[in-house]
Amino acid sequence: MRAMVLDDFGGPEVLHMAEIERPAASPGNVIVQVAYAAVNPADWKAREGWLSRYFQYTFPFVVGFDSAGVIAEVGEGVEGLAVGDRVVTPGNQGLGERGSYAEFVRADAERVVKLPDHVSLSDAATLPTAGMTAWEATFDVGQAAPGKTVVVNGGAGGTGSFAIQLAKMAGASVATTCSAHNFDYVTRLGADHPIDYRQGNVYDSIREWAPNGVDLVVDTVGQGTFVDVVDVMKRGGIVAPIGTLIPDEPAIDPARAAAAGVSVIPTISQFPNQPRQLRALVDALAAGKISVPDQTVMPLAEAAEAHRLVQAGHVRGKILLVVDESLGQ
Numbered sequence: 001m002r003a004m005v006l007d008d009f010g011g012p013e014v015l016h017m018a019e020i021e022r023p024a025a026s027p028g029n030v031i032v033q034v035a036y037a038a039v040n041p042a043d044w045k046a047r048e049g050w051l052s053r054y055f056q057y058t059f060p061f062v063v064g065f066d067s068a069g070v071i072a073e074v075g076e077g078v079e080g081l082a083v084g085d086r087v088v089t090p091g092n093q094g095l096g097e098r099g100s101y102a103e104f105v106r107a108d109a110e111r112v113v114k115l116p117d118h119v120s121l122s123d124a125a126t127l128p129t130a131g132m133t134a135w136e137a138t139f140d141v142g143q144a145a146p147g148k149t150v151v152v153n154g155g156a157g158g159t160g161s162f163a164i165q166l167a168k169m170a171g172a173s174v175a176t177t178c179s180a181h182n183f184d185y186v187t188r189l190g191a192d193h194p195i196d197y198r199q200g201n202v203y204d205s206i207r208e209w210a211p212n213g214v215d216l217v218v219d220t221v222g223q224g225t226f227v228d229v230v231d232v233m234k235r236g237g238i239v240a241p242i243g244t245l246i247p248d249e250p251a252i253d254p255a256r257a258a259a260a261g262v263s264v265i266p267t268i269s270q271f272p273n274q275p276r277q278l279r280a281l282v283d284a285l286a287a288g289k290i291s292v293p294d295q296t297v298m299p300l301a302e303a304a305e306a307h308r309l310v311q312a313g314h315v316r317g318k319i320l321l322v323v324d325e326s327l328g329q
């Protein structure tokens, strides 16, 4: 099969197209023929070897968590999935297997969700990593609920685009940081109060918007950008900083959070929660309760350029790589 592979860790230039062996199904998993693969910041971190703490890489390695496509093979013992089903999955790259920048990817069946006919493969591909992590932060950790105030740091990114919408779906009011040129975008996603983090004092703007304090902060940016946020929160509030893997990142001072009565709960996507979250995201999209982030669509062969864009940190919504358009929308 065709795949964008790397033979060693390095910059975007190490990604190159190659013919490699197609994966085969084994008990409990399926092979998905990939139509679209979504690009996440974790992909460039995987390309640079940052995921070595989670699994041992085997070269040639294929990065990429998310994909949507059609089931090509079903392993022994798998129930409820059949060859030809249109599906979405975060795949098995998080387990150290080859990822989704390829014509075929292996995925444990429990993390493969069938798509209703009216949900397109390109829309579905945006859901797994960004959507499940936003779900984890907003609901599992953050307990968003009607009447609560939620601040999303980084609302124009993949994870932020979902966090805004999920918090609104929960009935919360939402403020979000982004560049001024993304105000229309985050407002379209439902944000009530966009804040330009490049101008003025972000915390003053939050204080004005939520004079009684904020209930939940979903921080998708990290890198020390929100370490003073406890000052604008209610006692009993929750901060969900999403794990960036960036070394030596300045973090909220635990003593200061404790004094403010705020819980800081480091948040990453959790394997056991992924099946429930992905099903819920597909259902919400199918029912029109959420929409998908803006998409920039590029050919698989341009994966290196996609990595340069994502690594620069200002993509709006998601980048999708087209692997096989003939599988349909």
Ligand SMILES: NC(=O)c1ccc[n+]([C@@H]2O[C@H](COP(=O)([O-])OP(=O)(O)OC[C@H]3O[C@@H](n4cnc5c(N)ncnc54)[C@H](OP(=O)(O)O)[C@@H]3O)[C@@H](O)[C@H]2O)c1
Pocket (backbone or CB within 6 Å): 040, 041, 042, 129, 130, 133, 153, 154, 155, 156, 157, 158, 159, 160, 177, 178, 179, 180, 182, 197, 220, 221, 225, 242, 243, 244, 245, 267, 268, 269, 270, 310, 313, 314, 315, 316, 317
């Ligand atoms: N461990 C996990 O389970 C997990 C899962 C998902 C994501 N993550 C991590 O979470 C982070 C975000 O992921 P993502 O997919 O959402 O990234 P992304 O889509 O690449 O985020 C890009 C967005 O970040 C915004 N941004 C950049 N600097 C900002 C700042 N200082 N303040 C506010 N917004 C800013 C940009 O908006 P503007 O252009 O308007 O500046 C841009 O739209 C990454 O580090 C990723 O690795 C971890």
